[in-house]
Amino acid sequence: MLTHIVCWKYKSEVTGEQRLEHIERLRSLPTIIPNIIDFKVGADVLNLERSFDTGLSSTFLDRAALEFYTEHSIHKEVAALGRELAEKIVSVDFID
Numbered sequence: 737m738l739t740h741i742v743c744w745k746y747k748s749e750v751t752g753e754q755r756l757e758h759i760e761r762l763r764s765l766p767t768i769i770p771n772i773i774d775f776k777v778g779a780d781v782l783n784l785e786r787s788f789d790t791g792l793s794s795t796f797l798d799r800a801a802l803e804f805y806t807e808h809s810i811h812k813e814v815a816a817l818g819r820e821l822a823e824k825i826v827s828v829d830f831i832d
């Protein structure tokens with residue numbers, strides 16, 4: 737299994753409505769893109785100085801399944817939105 741984690745720190749001018757739209761668009765991905773084993777998205781609840789605003793954790797069978805997801809046109813649209821809203825994005829992918 738391959739775990740894919742992404743976190744977004746939004747720009748200060750990003751509204752609550754824009755944050756919710758981003759989260760909802762992320763949550764729609766498993767209904768559109770096949771081969772996702774597990775998919776969770778949510779807003780940070782601790783609001784620590786080190787916290788990012790939104791996090792995503794997803795699981796794929798292998799790297800090929802992750803690459804299919806990454807290259808899917810709808811994922812690319814949602815990823816572009818995230819890049820537009822974020823001042824910083826971090827990710828990690830690991831085999832578990």
